[in-house]
Amino acid sequence: MEQLKVNLCGIELDNPVIPASGTFGYGYEFAELYDINCLGTFSFKGTTKDPRFGNPTPRIAECTAGMINAVGLQNPGVEKVISHELPLLKKCFHKPVMANVSGFSVEDYAYTCEKLDKEEQVGWLEVNVSCPNVHGGGMSFGTSPEAAAEVTRAVKAVTTKPVIIKLSPNVTDIVSIAKACEEAGADGISLINTMLGMRIDLNRRRPVIANTMGGFSGSAIFPVAVRMVYQVASAVKIPVVGMGGVSSAEDVIEMMMAGATAVEVGAANLVNPYICRDIVSDLPRVMEKYRINNLKEIIGGVQLWGKM
Amino acid sequence: MKQSIFTIIENTPLTRDVMRMVLEGDTSAITASGQFVNIQLEGQFLRRPISVCDYDDQALTIIYKVVGKGTAQMQAMVPGEQLDILTGLGNGYDLSCAGDHPLLIGGGVGVPPMYNLAKKLVKMGEKVSVILGFNTKSEIFYEEEFKALGCDVTVTTVDGSHGVKGFVTNALPDTYSHFYTCGPEPMLKAVYKATTTSGQMSFEERMGCGFGACMGCSCKTLTGYKRICKEGPVMRKEEIAWNN
Numbered sequence: 124m125e126q127l128k129v130n131l132c133g134i135e136l137d138n139p140v141i142p143a144s145g146t147f148g149y150g151y152e153f154a155e156l157y158d159i160n161c162l163g164t165f166s167f168k169g170t171t172k173d174p175r176f177g178n179p180t181p182r183i184a185e186c187t188a189g190m191i192n193a194v195g196l197q198n199p200g201v202e203k204v205i206s207h208e209l210p211l212l213k214k215c216f217h218k219p220v221m222a223n224v225s226g227f228s229v230e231d232y233a234y235t236c237e238k239l240d241k242e243e244q245v246g247w248l249e250v251n252v253s254c255p256n257v258h259g260g261g262m263s264f265g266t267s268p269e270a271a272a273e274v275t276r277a278v279k280a281v282t283t284k285p286v287i288i289k290l291s292p293n294v295t296d297i298v299s300i301a302k303a304c305e306e307a308g309a310d311g312i313s314l315i316n317t318m319l320g321m322r323i324d325l326n327r328r329r330p331v332i333a334n335t336m337g338g339f340s341g342s343a344i345f346p347v348a349v350r351m352v353y354q355v356a357s358a359v360k361i362p363v364v365g366m367g368g369v370s371s372a373e374d375v376i377e378m379m380m381a382g383a384t385a386v387e388v389g390a391a392n393l394v395n396p397y398i399c400r401d402i403v404s405d406l407p408r409v410m411e412k413y414r415i416n417n418l419k420e421i422i423g424g425v426q427l428w429g430k431m
Numbered sequence: 432m433k434q435s436i437f438t439i440i441e442n443t444p445l446t447r448d449v450m451r452m453v454l455e456g457d458t459s460a461i462t463a464s465g466q467f468v469n470i471q472l473e474g475q476f477l478r479r480p481i482s483v484c485d486y487d488d489q490a491l492t493i494i495y496k497v498v499g500k501g502t503a504q505m506q507a508m509v510p511g512e513q514l515d516i517l518t519g520l521g522n523g524y525d526l527s528c529a530g531d532h533p534l535l536i537g538g539g540v541g542v543p544p545m546y547n548l549a550k551k552l553v554k555m556g557e558k559v560s561v562i563l564g565f566n567t568k569s570e571i572f573y574e575e576e577f578k579a580l581g582c583d584v585t586v587t588t589v590d591g592s593h594g595v596k597g598f599v600t601n602a603l604p605d606t607y608s609h610f611y612t613c614g615p616e617p618m619l620k621a622v623y624k625a626t627t628t629s630g631q632m633s634f635e636e637r638m639g640c641g642f643g644a645c646m647g648c649s650c651k652t653l654t655g656y657k658r659i660c661k662e663g664p665v666m667r668k669e670e671i672a673w674n675n
Contacts, residue, residue: 145645152643156432168646176649176656181637183647185477185501192639197646197656331637341476393640394471394478396517397434 126417127406129163131385132285132310132362134219134246136163139375139418140403143366143389144169144223144249144289145194149208153392154215157400163385165399166221166249167204167212170239172231174200178256184322184331189341189368190390191320193334195256196225201235209244219246223289225254226274232264233277240282249364250278253291253316255338265291265316268303275307287311287364292344292351293319301355312355313364313387315348340390344368349381356382356423370398372405376413382423432519432642433460439512440490442505445572448497449540450506454514455490463523464548465613465633465665468493469641471515475501478517480641480660482613482633484543485550491518494543494572520641521664524548524631530608531557535582536599536622538564538614542573544633546580548611553580560607561585564599564618568592600625610668623668630668634659 127138142153144166153159177195184191199207212220222239226232236248252265252274264270271288278286288304290297292315301312317338322331330336348367356363365383369375370391378386391398406418415421437456445451461483468491469478479501485492497506508514524544529552537545542563552559559582565571566589577584585602586594595602599614600621610630612622619632636659639647643661650657652670657663 146640148644176651177646180648180650182649183477183637183639183645185475188476190476190639192645192647194646194649197649390476393645394476395434396432396640396642396644 124407126410129384129419129422131364132247132287134285136385138163138403138406139379139383139385140399140406141165141221141364141385141387142392142399143387144251146389146392149204149212150216150220151211151214153396156396159216160218161400161403164218164221164246165216166223166387167208168198169196169223169225169251169254170198170201170204170235171196171225171227172201172235174198174203179333181331181333182337184337186320186322186339186341186343188343189339190393191322191332191337191339192317193256193332193337195334196254201238205238205242209242213244220244221247221249221287223249223251225251225257227257229273229277232274233281236278236286237281240284245284247285247287247311248278248282249287249289249313250274251289251316253289255291255293255317255319255336256334265300266294268300271300272303272307275304275309279308285310287313289316290314290355291316292347292367297351298354298358301359305359305361309361311362311364312359313366314355315344315351315367318344318347340368342368342370342391345374349377352378352383353381353425372402372409375402375406376409376415376421379418379421380423380425384422432517433457434515434517437491437514437516439508439510439514441510442508445494446570449494449570449572450497451484451492451494452505453490453492454516456516458486458488458491458518460519461486461491462519464526464551465523465544466519466521467641467664469517469520469638470505472501472504475504477639478641479505480520480638482544483547485547494540496540517641521660522662524611524633524665526551526555528609528629529555529557532606532608533557533559534604534607534610535559535561536564536610536612536614537561538599538618539566539570541612541614541618541633544613545611546573546576549577549580549582553582559583560604562587562599562602564614566590620673623671623673626668631665632668632671633664634666635664
């Protein structure tokens with residue numbers, strides 16, 4: 124359907140719906156459930172230079188309208204992703220995929236991105252400078268404009284494909300970080316990663332999560348995500364991918380009105396494995412309800428009260 | 432894995448805080464004893480993973496302990512109400528290595544998955560011994576049900592109020608061909624040490640999705656990293672690494 128198409132950094136998506144990294148594996152588990160080619164694309168599991176087991180368990184906590192995870196970037200490492208995961212992914216997904224990358228040093232990011240950039244299935248590199256669950260890496264690169272810009276420059280220097288920097292909401296001023304990435308050459312910004320959270324088990328008087336804290340996601344964070352997408356999209360010229368608590372076609376449209384060109388769906392996949400397929404098929408109905416002819420027209424289309 | 436709507440046809444207490452729920456619906460995705468289902472509950476974000484006690488073509492039975500908000504909500508449900516359930520999750524027990532005299536060991540809410548397993552092994556013509564471990568007499572459930580299957584049943588209670596006094600490991604028979612177990616981790620460790628044959632053990636962990644997507648329930652084994660929800664919950668004794 125032409126009305127659902129959007130253009131993300133020069134690549135056309137059939138629709139703006141993108142399962143978020145860490146909630147969709149490398150795609151093939153979900154391909155057993157439905158034809159995942161109905162998606163715009165998806166962002167695969169965060170990949171690092173070396174294999175990682177991640178954090179000790181328990182890694183998951185239930186929250187009101189959401190969850191906390193502290194997985195800690197478990198992944199088989201970039202070599203194995205290229206040799207084992209991508210060939211499996213290729214069998215079930217025939218569109219460009221978003222490669223999500225994390226690291227523990229600027230060199231790590233550049234190394235992993237350079238490798239994945241050469242893979243023909245990879246359409247975009249989504250560079251995660253916002254993982255709250257690893258020490259000495261991840262989020263620490265996304266909490267200062269200088270560090271985020273440094274990672275952006277290093278990745279851009281060794282890649283040819285569009286680079287989208289994934290930002291953390293756990294900062295004082297997300298706009299300054301987004302602008303620093305844009306100036307450093309980023310082709311897009313995605314946000315928000317999870318919010319740092321914590322739960323305590325009253326019986327045991329211990330954190331529910333073995334790592335004490337973790338990333339809070341799910342519908343509870345949606346308003347925060349809409350606000351930050353709005354702030355960033357209003358301040359940068361490059362495309363913004365919005366995410367955070369999205370779980371319906373209405374949420375996708377709200378994110379787009381706030382300024383998102385495409386929209387990622389995260390935690391909701393873990394509760395309803397069919398949610399992204401269902402959102403895609405529900406979009407035309409919701410567009411009709413709100414008299415939207417073409418999704419491209421509503422990107423950043425929110426009209427503020429004072430300016431109506 | 433299959434997502435479908437089930438209708439509650441029974442939800443009755445077995446003990447003070449252990450309930451049995453029978454659900455009618457499409458059970459076609461369930462392929463082995465020891466698999467689990469993941470249940471969506473109104474107002475709870477994550478589904479609740481619960482092992483399958485028994486199943487046939489029309490219905491499945493779960494036995495659950497009321498421990499938190501989710502299970503309390505389930506306890507309050509009545510026949511006729513419906514639940515959105517993911518079925519056919521996890522690997523389940525492998526029956527092919529049972530031998531002719533398998534031993535099944537269940538502790539507390541680790542007892543339920545032993546029931547369908549026992550049923551299948553009895554049907555295969557094996558001589559099945561079962562040890563059911565509880566803390567005290569008032570917590571015992573399913574002793575008669577296992578006997579009715581034709582199993583040789585021993586019950587242990589920690590306080591000695593019924594059956595053998597002590598832990599399941601105080602009641603191990605001299606000979607058995609293979610063991611299957613499910614229960615709290617300290618019990619699994621004790622069974623691991625005390626058993627002399629090969630065996631299969633079912634593990635528990637806090638889960639995100641229950642179907643392999645989130646990596647929330649990973650564990651280290653001697654044969655690599657595994658997801659409790661996908662490559663587990665059943666692990667072979669030989670591959671277990673306790674120090675993870």
